[in-house]
Amino acid sequence: MIRIGLVGVGAMGRGHLEVYIRLMKEDPEIKLTALCDVDPKRFETQTGTLNIEGVGKDQIDFSQFHLYNDFDRMLAEEPLDMVDLVIPTYLHAPNAVKALEKGLHVFCEKPMALTPELCQRMIDAAAASGKQHMIGQCLRFWPAYEKLKEFVDGGELGKPTSGYYARFGGTPQGSFENWYLDESRSGGCLLDQHIHDVDMVNWLFGLPESVSTRGVNMNPGAGIDALSSIYRYPGMSITTEDDWSLNGKDMKFKMLFRQNFERGAVVFEDNVLTVYPNGELSYVPHLPEDNGYYRELRYFLDRVNDDKPITVAPLTSTRDTIRLATAERESARANGDWTAIK
Numbered sequence: 001m002i003r004i005g006l007v008g009v010g011a012m013g014r015g016h017l018e019v020y021i022r023l024m025k026e027d028p029e030i031k032l033t034a035l036c037d038v039d040p041k042r043f044e045t046q047t048g049t050l051n052i053e054g055v056g057k058d059q060i061d062f063s064q065f066h067l068y069n070d071f072d073r074m075l076a077e078e079p080l081d082m083v084d085l086v087i088p089t090y091l092h093a094p095n096a097v098k099a100l101e102k103g104l105h106v107f108c109e110k111p112m113a114l115t116p117e118l119c120q121r122m123i124d125a126a127a128a129s130g131k132q133h134m135i136g137q138c139l140r141f142w143p144a145y146e147k148l149k150e151f152v153d154g155g156e157l158g159k160p161t162s163g164y165y166a167r168f169g170g171t172p173q174g175s176f177e178n179w180y181l182d183e184s185r186s187g188g189c190l191l192d193q194h195i196h197d198v199d200m201v202n203w204l205f206g207l208p209e210s211v212s213t214r215g216v217n218m219n220p221g222a223g224i225d226a227l228s229s230i231y232r233y234p235g236m237s238i239t240t241e242d243d244w245s246l247n248g249k250d251m252k253f254k255m256l257f258r259q260n261f262e263r264g265a266v267v268f269e270d271n272v273l274t275v276y277p278n279g280e281l282s283y284v285p286h287l288p289e290d291n292g293y294y295r296e297l298r299y300f301l302d303r304v305n306d307d308k309p310i311t312v313a314p315l316t317s318t319r320d321t322i323r324l325a326t327a328e329r330e331s332a333r334a335n336g337d338w339t340a341i342k
C-alpha cells in the first residue's frame, strides 16, 4: 500500500487529483489519503481552471480525504509513504527536501526548482534519504513526444537535422497570490511554460554547446513573457519559441513541434502526430490514449512499488534542464549573446 498526500489543489493539483481517483479504482495498493492546501476554498467542489482541455475539470467529493491547511502539520500527523507537490515553484525545493528528510517518496511538479543550486539540494536530499524522487516533466511521458524520442534514438529516419518546438497561450490568471507573474517565484514564462520545450531539447539531444535567446517582457515583474532560442549542436539546427501573452478571448493553449531527419520528418500539431517519410505518403502512428499526467504518475508509483531506479526522468537530467533554461535567461539579458551552459 502506498499512502499519498497531495499538496496544492490549485489548477494543476486538481489534474493530479483526477489521476489519483482513477488510479485508486485501478489499483487497490494506491491510496490518496490526504490533501493539503493553505487556501481552504480549494476544498470546495467548484471546477478547476487549468488551460489544458479535459484536465482538472471534474467535480470532486472532498469529504473522502483528510484535509490539511498546513504542510508541516500534515507531515507530523498523517501516516504517509509519499507526497506529491503541486505547489508554486518557489516552494518545490524547500518542501521536497523537508519531505525527503522525513523519509517520504516525493513526486514534484515541474520546473524542478528556481536555480540549479536548489535542484542540487533536492538531489542530495534524495540520495541521503534513499527515497524515490522525480519531477513531473510530463512531456517525457506524453505519447507524441515519446514517439519522437523513439525516432531520434532509433534512427529509423536517419539522423536529426533541424527541429522547431513551441508552445503559446494566454497569460496565467487566478493563480495563488498571482505567483506566475512574479519572476522571483515562478521564473516567468521562460522557467515555467517554456521549460517543457527546454526539457524536450535536453531529453532528445542532450545539452547543447551554447544557446542564444531573445526575450521580451510585457507584464511588470514577470520576467520574460515571450522568447525565441537557438541551440548550438554540431550539424543540427534546433530552435524553440514560447509566448504566454496571447490573450484573445477564444485563443486556446497550443503546443507543437516539427522535427526533420535525413530521411523524413515528424510533425505534431493540433494534437496529431504525423510521420512524413521522404518520397512516401505520410501516416499517423497509433499512440497510447492516456496523457502524460496519468502516465508520469503511474510510472512513478510503479518505481516506488518495485523499488527500481527512475530512468525516464532522473533528477540529474531534470536539473540539467534548469541549467539550460538558466543559460537562456542569461543570454536574453545579454541581448542574445551565445551563452555556455554552466
Ligand SMILES: NC(=O)c1ccc[n+]([C@@H]2O[C@H](COP(=O)([O-])OP(=O)(O)OC[C@H]3O[C@@H](n4cnc5c(N)ncnc54)[C@H](O)[C@@H]3O)[C@@H](O)[C@H]2O)c1
Pocket (backbone or CB within 6 Å): 007, 008, 009, 010, 011, 012, 013, 036, 037, 038, 039, 042, 069, 070, 071, 086, 087, 088, 089, 091, 109, 110, 111, 136, 138, 174, 175, 176, 192
Ligand atoms: N505539467 C504541467 O503541464 C503543469 C501545468 C500547470 C502547472 N504546473 C505546475 O504545477 C505547480 C502548481 O501550479 P498551479 O497552476 O496549480 O498553481 P495554482 O496557483 O493554481 O495552485 C497552487 C496551489 O498551491 C496552494 N499553496 C500555496 N502555497 C502552499 C503551501 N505552502 N502549502 C500548501 N499549498 C499551498 C495554493 O493555495 C494553490 O491552491 C507549479 O509548479 C506549476 O509549474 C504544471
